[in-house]
Amino acid sequence: xxxxxxxxxxxxxxxxxMIIFLYVIITLFDKNVSSLLRGLLVQFCVYSxxxxxxxxxxxxxxxxxxxxxxxxxxxxFVSAGFTTYMRSVLNVESIFIFIISxxxxxxxxxxxxxxxxxxxxxxxxxxxxxxxxxxxxIIKNILxxxxxxxxxxxxxxxxxxxxxxxxxxxxxxxxxxxxxxTSIPHYSNFLIGVILLLIVIFIIYNIIDQxxxxxxxxxxDNRIAGESIGLNVTKYKLIAFTISSAFAGVAGVLYAHNYxxxxxxxxxxxYNMSIMVxxxxxxxxxGNIRGSIISAVILTLLPEALRSLQDYRMLMYxxxxxxxxxxxxxxxxxxxxxxxxxxxxxxKDER
Amino acid sequence: MKDNKKVVLNVESLSISFGxxxxVSDFDIKIYKNEVYGLIGPNGAGKTTIFNLLxxxxxxxxxxxxxxxxxxxxxxxxxxxxxxxxxTFQNIRLFGKLSVLxxxxxxxxxxxxxxxxEGIFRLPNYYKKEKDMDEEAIKxxxxxxxxxxxxxxxxxxxxxxxxxxxxxxxLATKPKLLLLDEPAAGMNExxxxxxxxxxxxxxxxxxxxxxxxxxxxxxxxxxxxxxTVLNFGSVLASGNLDDVLNNEEVxxxxxxx
Ligand SMILES: Nc1ncnc2c1ncn2[C@@H]1O[C@H](COP(=O)(O)OP(=O)(O)OP(=O)(O)O)[C@@H](O)[C@H]1O
Ligand SMILES: [Mg+2]
Numbered sequence: 001x002x003x004x005x006x007x008x009x010x011x012x013x014x015x016x017x018m019i020i021f022l023y024v025i026i027t028l029f030d031k032n033v034s035s036l037l038r039g040l041l042v043q044f045c046v047y048s049x050x051x052x053x054x055x056x057x058x059x060x061x062x063x064x065x066x067x068x069x070x071x072x073x074x075x076x077f078v079s080a081g082f083t084t085y086m087r088s089v090l091n092v093e094s095i096f097i098f099i100i101s102x103x104x105x106x107x108x109x110x111x112x113x114x115x116x117x118x119x120x121x122x123x124x125x126x127x128x129x130x131x132x133x134x135x136x137x138i139i140k141n142i143l144x145x146x147x148x149x150x151x152x153x154x155x156x157x158x159x160x161x162x163x164x165x166x167x168x169x170x171x172x173x174x175x176x177x178x179x180x181x182t183s184i185p186h187y188s189n190f191l192i193g194v195i196l197l198l199i200v201i202f203i204i205y206n207i208i209d210q211x212x213x214x215x216x217x218x219x220x221d222n223r224i225a226g227e228s229i230g231l232n233v234t235k236y237k238l239i240a241f242t243i244s245s246a247f248a249g250v251a252g253v254l255y256a257h258n259y260x261x262x263x264x265x266x267x268x269x270x271y272n273m274s275i276m277v278x279x280x281x282x283x284x285x286x287g288n289i290r291g292s293i294i295s296a297v298i299l300t301l302l303p304e305a306l307r308s309l310q311d312y313r314m315l316m317y318x319x320x321x322x323x324x325x326x327x328x329x330x331x332x333x334x335x336x337x338x339x340x341x342x343x344x345x346x347x348k349d350e351r
Numbered sequence: 352m353k354d355n356k357k358v359v360l361n362v363e364s365l366s367i368s369f370g371x372x373x374x375v376s377d378f379d380i381k382i383y384k385n386e387v388y389g390l391i392g393p394n395g396a397g398k399t400t401i402f403n404l405l406x407x408x409x410x411x412x413x414x415x416x417x418x419x420x421x422x423x424x425x426x427x428x429x430x431x432x433x434x435x436x437x438x439t440f441q442n443i444r445l446f447g448k449l450s451v452l453x454x455x456x457x458x459x460x461x462x463x464x465x466x467x468x469e470g471i472f473r474l475p476n477y478y479k480k481e482k483d484m485d486e487e488a489i490k491x492x493x494x495x496x497x498x499x500x501x502x503x504x505x506x507x508x509x510x511x512x513x514x515x516x517x518x519x520x521x522l523a524t525k526p527k528l529l530l531l532d533e534p535a536a537g538m539n540e541x542x543x544x545x546x547x548x549x550x551x552x553x554x555x556x557x558x559x560x561x562x563x564x565x566x567x568x569x570x571x572x573x574x575x576x577x578x579t580v581l582n583f584g585s586v587l588a589s590g591n592l593d594d595v596l597n598n599e600e601v602x603x604x605x606x607x608x
Contacts, residue, residue, distance in 0.1 A: 203471055210470030210477065214457040218446040225444035228406060229458040229524050230432035239467070287448075 012205050015290040016198065023194045036304055042258045044297045045193025046072075046251045049200050051280035051292035053247035056204055058278065059287035060213070061240035062220030063121070064129040067136025068277050071245045073269040074112055075105035075252025077143055080184045080262050081174055087185050089150065089172055098187040098257065102196070105253040106246040113245025114238065121237040124223070128241075136274055143180070143264035149173040180263030181256075188258040196254055200247050201289060207243065208289075216240050217287075283325060356383040358420075359528055359560040365404060365414030374400045375584045378414070380562075382528070387554055387561045389571045389592075392581035393604075398564045399441055401581070402530050406438050407431040419527060433461065435527035439517040439534060441564075445505040451516055452501040455488040458523035491519050494556060495549060511542045515549065522557060529553070531563040535570050547573045572596075580604075 026033060026041065054068045079101035086092045120131045147158040151171030158164035162173055175181055207213045216236045219226040223233060256262045267273075280299055284291030302320060326333055358381055365378040375397045382388045390398050403409045405416060407428045416423050423431050446454050463480040470477050492498035495515040500508065505516060514534055521529055534550070535543045547570055553559050565571050571578060572592065579589035580601050588598045595601055 206471045206473065207467065210467070211460055211463070211465060211480075212467045212470060214449070214453055215460055217449060218454075218457045221446040221448050222444045224408075225440065225446065225520075227428040228432060228438055228440075228444075229520060230429050230461060231457070232429055 008209060011290075015201060015205075015293070018290065019194060019198060019201075019293070023190070026190070037301075040301060040304060041190040042188050042193045042254065043300055045190070045197045046255045046258075047277065047280065047296040047300050048197050048293045049247055049251040049254070050277045051284065051296040052197075052201060052204055052289050053244045053251065054277050055281045055284070055287065055289060055292045056207070056240050056244040056247075058281050059285070059292075060208060060220065061216050061237055063237060063241065064126055065132040065241070065244075066129050066271060066274050066278065067132030067134070067139075068244075068248050069269050069271075069273040070132070070136030070139040071109045071113060071248035072252035072255065073136075073139050073143060073264055075109045075249025076256035076262055077175070077181065077252075077264070078108045078249075079105035079253040080181045080256035081148075083187065083257065084181055084184050085150070085172075085174055088183065093185050095187065098185075098192075101257075102250060102253050105249040107249075109249025109252070110242050110246035113242045116245075117238050117241040118234075121241060122234050133271055133274070136269070136271055140264045140266065140269045143175070143269075144178050146175055147173065147177050148175040178263060180261060182261045184256060184260055184262055186257060186260070188254050188256075193254055196250060197293075200250060201293075203243075204247075204289060212236070212239060279321070283321070356385075358382070359384050359386075359418065360405075360562065361415075361417040361420075362405070363415045363417075365401070365416065366412050367400065367404060367409055368412060373584050375404065375411075377585060378581070379586065380579055380589070382560060382562055384560055385554060385558065386576065387550060387563065387574050389575035389578035390562060390564045390581065391566070391568075391571060391578060392587070396581040397584040398581055399532055400584075402438055402532055402564070405431075405530060406436055432524055432526070435525075436530065437521035437524045437526035437528075438530035439514070439521055439532055441532040441536065443510075443513050443517055445508075445513055445516060445520075447504075447506040449505060450501065451492065451497060451503050451505050451508065452485070452488055454505050454516055454520050455491055455523045456484050458520045459484050459487065462525060488523065491523055492516075494552060495519050511538050511546075514538070514546070518549075518553070522553065522559070527560065529559050529561045531561065531565075533564050533566065535565060535567045543567060543570055546570070550574055 026037075050068060050072060054065065057063050057065045082101045082104055083097055086097050116131060116135050117128070120127045145159050147160070147162050147165055149156045149162075149165045149167045149171050151168040153168065156165040156167060156171075162176060165171070165173065167173065208217070215226070215231050216239065219231055219233055219236055227233060276299075277296075280296040281292055283299070284293070284295035360380065360382040362378060362380045366376045367374055368376075378397075378401060380388075390401065392398055400409065404411050407423070407426050407430065411424060414424070418434055418436060421434060423434055423436075426434065446457065449457065463484045465474075465476045465480045489498050489501060492501060495518065497508075497512050497515055497519070500512065505513065508516060514537075518529075518531065518534065531550070535546055538546060550561060550563070551574055554561055563575075575592055577590060578592055578595050580587040580595060582604050587604060588595045588601050
């Protein structure tokens with residue numbers, strides 16, 4: 001039994017140490033880090049948080065979600081709207097505003113996750129995939145169309161154009177349709193990204209390794225048996241999905257404050273990005289938190305690093321994807337890797 | 352002798368049909384505290400369907416199910432487990448990727464509660480409850496002789512031990528009534544003998560009442576005092592083991608084959 005606890009502890013520690021080690025190395029060799037890499041540092045954190053949070057739904061709870069960036073988008077807009085308003089209208093710019101915006105983004109996204117999840121997670125079957133796919137697209141399209149402004153009379157919303165808002169002369173337009181939010185304060189940096197990532201991983205690890213997480217994983221492994229021992233399916237699936245949404249919101253906050261402008265473009269918030277995050281999770285291994293981070297970082301870096309190959313870039317990218325997929329998932333490859341490992345960790349032998 | 356004993360399960364005229372098929376019709380059973388009661392019958396007789404009715408997987412078309420006097424018809428699986436029925440499955444259903452220990456601990460979620468935040472921030476209550484849970488789970492696994500396999504991922508267990516783990520998991524929910532669906536299926540003679548001892552041990556140590564489905568007549572004869580024979584969804588005979596097994600209709604329809 002103690003062996004089990006030690007193994008879990010070591011496994012978690014490796015993940016934390018890996019991230020801290022990478023952070024220290026990159027910071028120490030800051031001068032040598034290429035501008036390409038430097039521009040990607042915050043994105044590594046954003047997509048790592050996205051991948052581990054999606055893993056909570058896909059790997060740990062066993063439900064398919066295809067709209068994860070929809071939640072990221074909500075977190076981004078809510079938090080950027082808040083911080084930009086605070087700076088532009090109230091002239092407040094401080095790290096505390098950013099911290100509040102993180103909680104705000106997480107909370108609002110969690111509420112959306114809860115509302116999306118509650119009707120679907122009562123059903124058996126892959127309905128969550130369909131609904132989240134639609135949800136992601138709806139959110140993106142709404143945020144592309146919406147105009148939102150303030151003046152002394154209060155909040156004005158329009159789905160047509162800025163003029164329709166009918167703002168007074170003291171008015172301020174926060175969300176400008178397809179242009180989104182502009183002149184966002186630049187709070188995000190690599191350190192903040194790494195800290196947020198560490199916090200998210202800490203929480204997810206400690207959710208998995210406790211009463212609630214055990215119930216979530218049990219229902220993933222066998223729903224009928226789970227019900228027979230009194231586990232409430234909807235409750236536990238909803239917990240996983242809501243928490244996962246909240247963390248996608250956090251990733252959105254980090255993402256939004258890394259740029260001056262935030263627009264809900266298809267390239268950044270379309271379903272293909274949700275699929276991309278799903279690929280991170282599948283390649284990293286279902287339920288494997290460290291794997292999610294590694295594959296998120298590598299697959300975020302890869303397309304940029306291959307840029308010099310020009311037209312062959314996406315071809316190479318596809319080849320690498322397939323190769324990794326085979327390496328991580330094919331039975332022969334798994335056995336091969338098991339044989340490489342020494343020690344008595346192989347449970348098969350106990351048969 | 353039975354008169355002064357408490358009735359744990361009392362089922363009256365339970366029926367369900369699927370489409371045109373009457374899977375169970377007018378099924379009655381009365382089980383007393385600390386009994387090991389056998390339910391037998393040919394394939395497709397409706398035995399598993401009765402378990403599914405008792406545990407709320409299906410809702411009966413008619414009939415009453417009283418557990419300790421409480422009517423549980425219309426309640427769902429989760430509620431019925433809380434009221435006090437736990438079961439195993441004909442085709443084993445473990446939480447495959449969880450360890451043996453976690454399979455049992457997850458079934459204790461009602462007895463050892465702490466909230467999700469206490470778990471995330473590792474507050475004292477988390478450590479206390481986890482420790483208590485570990486101790487009780489190991490004790491339970493010891494009864495089945497699989498405590499040394501606590502760390503093993505449950506799919507990697509050999510078949511017979513998976514069956515035992517399933518019983519241990521059901522017991523961990525602290526039921527009043529334990530339902531075992533063909534516990535000896537796929538076991539060899541030695542394993543079956545061992546299982547018989549384990550079932551009696553469970554009854555004695557946990558003060559348990561057990562209803563079991565089984566095709567292996569050796570097991571039935573070895574540990575059941577009373578049995579019910581089911582054929583085409585209805586009761587063919589029920590009562591003391593010897594009386595039922597000597598019943599001519601039973602011999603003709605089932606045992607005579
Ligand atoms: N959900 C269902 N829908 C339709 N028919 C069902 C359903 N469940 C059971 N049946 C039918 O009810 C009958 C009884 O099935 P049941 O599984 O209870 O038999 P059993 O006595 O457990 O048999 P075995 O010894 O093979 O396990 C069978 O004819 C089966 O096909
Ligand atoms: Mg059956």
